[in-house]
Amino acid sequence: MxxxxxxxxxxxxxxxxxxxxxxxxxxxxxxxxxxxxxxxxxxxxxxxxxxxxxxxxxxxxxxxxxxxxxxxxxxxxxxxxxxxxxxxxxxxxxxxxxxxxxxxxxxxxxxxxIQVITPESFSLLFEGPKSRRQFIDWGAFHSDNSFHHAWVNVKRILKQRNQLLKNESSYEQIQFWDKELVRYAQTVTEIRKRYVDSLNERLKGIIEEFLPQIDVKVSFTRGWDSKTDYQQLLQAQYSRDLAAGHTSSGPHKADLRLRVGTLPVQDALSRGQLKLLVCALRIAQGKLLKQQIDxxxxxxxxxxxxxxxxxxxxxxxxxxxxxxxxxxxxxxxxxxxxxxxxxxxxxxxxxxxxxxxxxx
CATH class of the missing domain: 3.40.50.300 (P-loop containing nucleotide triphosphate hydrolases)
Known part of the structure; x- marks a missing residue:
């Protein structure tokens, strides 16, 4: 192409x-x-x-x-x-x-x-989870046709839920939306995790070329405790979410974690090394797209x-x-x-x- x-x-x-x-x-x-x-x-x-x-x-x-x-x-x-x-x-x-x-x-x-590598690409590592979530979602969008529909619905339901929280609605009024949120959140999370697992397979060899002798670990965090049922968590955090006026946990908080040992990569690597890491992520993503959908x-x-x-x-x-x-x-x-x-x-x-x- x-x-x-x-x-x-x-x-x-x-x-x-x-x-x-x-x-x-x-x-x-x-x-x-x-x-x-x-x-x-x-x-x-x-x-x-x-x-x-x-x-x-x-x-x-x-x-x-x-x-x-x-x-x-x-x-x-x-x-x-x-x-x-x-x-x-x-x-x-x-x-x-x-x-x-x-x-x-x-x-x-x-x-x-499109893959972009610019001086602003460092935002992938230095800014909050949003940039890294967008990076994952680019790949998830292209690799699975059902992702876009599920993610659009997650955002729609979260908007509705957050408005109900701001209106100080009872949990009985919110419970219906939570069931829908859980359903779509599960789809989004499964596709994201599957994508990051596939990306890691492509990424390892490229990082070894760019940053030999540096062991960079890349992992996916879904936005809430992996051992906790999301439906139960939403109910348990209702009072906290009500006070905050928004939903504190969920797929909208997902992240891509990059570490060298116990340190975040931005604390462990030089700027030149970080640029190479961002390039490795983008190249791996492009190669995976070619592999998945030619x-x-x-x-x-x-x-x-x-x-x-x-x-x-x-x-x-x-x-x-x-x-x-x-x-x-x-x-x-x-x-x-x-x-x-x-x-x-x-x-x-x-x-x-x-x-x-x-x-x-």
């Missing part, structure tokens, strides 16, 4: 750009602020319907413009896709795949699976050379190349990437003040 063409209009500092992309490594270089990261962000928008740099999507629309437009041609072994995305400054979006309007952004994610991710790698020496740049690029996936990688200096590759990049682009030039 790869993008063959990408067209961008009024996105960040890019007025208009069309890129004919290669199926292998696409190197995009330029000074800071030139617009090279915006190209990766545009691809992410096409796959996720949002930015990986800002929660306020309107900010990516150019000043004095009322909308942004993105278009791409996507090919895989069996089918070609035309994906169009338009976001208005009012917040409304229009998505089309092969000319048909798409109502669910989840359809974009199914069509265009579909490659598209890798967006921003500012790859930062905090990595030449040896680890070469190792990371080799691992990325071994996935067989399409890769868009940015750097300030092209030599930082080219010198770390055994073969030249498939395509090279230079970006300056939002203008994109192909380098032959």
């Amino acid at each position: 790869s993008l063959t063409r990408l067209h961008i209009e009024t996105f960040r500092n890019i007025d208009s750009a069309s890129l004919q992309l290669g199926s292998g490594i696409n190197l995009i270089y330029g000074h800071n602020g030139s617009g090279k990261t915006s190209i990766l962000e545009a691809v992410y928008f096409l796959g996720m319907g949002r930015s990986f740099r800002s929660h306020l999507s309107q900010r990516v629309i150019q000043n004095h413009q009322d909308k942004l437009t993105l278009f791409a041609n996507l090919v895989n072994d069996t089918r070609d896709y035309k994906i169009g995305f338009r976001r208005l400054r009012s917040g409304e979006s229009e998505v089309k795949i092969n000319g048909d309007r798409v109502k669910r952004l989840a359809t974009l994610a199914e069509t265009l699976p 579909k490659n991710s598209i890798y967006l790698v921003d500012d790859l050379p930062s905090e990595l020496d030449a040896k680890h740049r070469q190792l990371l690029l080799q691992q990325l190349s071994d996935t067989g996936a399409q890769i868009l990688v940015t750097a300030i200096e092209p030599a930082a990437i080219v010198d770390s590759l055994n073969t030249p990049p498939t395509k090279v682009f230079h970006v300056e003040h939002g203008r994109v030039t192909v380098i032959e």
Whole structure:
């Protein structure tokens, strides 16, 4: 699976750009602020319907413009896709795949699976459980068709339950919702655990390559004590939840725990090692997707050379190349990437003040 063409209009500092992309490594270089990261962000928008740099999507629309437009041609072994995305400054979006309007952004994610490795990727390790839960759920979503329905229902029921708690409703009023919550929570948790177990099998060898002699343990925590029945726990914690005004335990508190010995990885590893660990997680996730549903991710790698020496740049690029996936990688200096590759990049682009030039 790869993008063959990408067209961008009024996105960040890019007025208009069309890129004919290669199926292998696409190197995009330029000074800071030139617009090279915006190209990766545009691809992410096409796959996720949002930015990986800002929660306020309107900010990516150019000043004095009322909308942004993105278009791409996507090919895989069996089918070609035309994906169009338009976001208005009012917040409304229009998505089309092969000319048909798409109502669910989840359809974009199914069509265009994306892995992102950026300086912000450290949030996976340094921020709260939400980022790690999203990491698990990306894989769970792609690996099991029933996950999305179950997780949507968990969130819907939790919203209803939390409102009842804020209204100081009796447990008899809440009990019906708890039975539904338990049913869907079980499905979500089983899929998540099964996915993390499969991911660990892929992850071990990659971590050994990136971080030899460091034993990183990765485990899944479901969001409540594994020895406790969830239905009984919800009833036992009713008074506590009532005082707090929200549900304190459940699949919405699940997490991915990463440790070296007894220490969290963020306390045991250097920043360079942590970057390699995040890369290992993303590469393992992409390889597992290929194994499970025979579909490659598209890798967006921003500012790859930062905090990595030449040896680890070469190792990371080799691992990325071994996935067989399409890769868009940015750097300030092209030599930082080219010198770390055994073969030249498939395509090279230079970006300056939002203008994109192909380098032959």
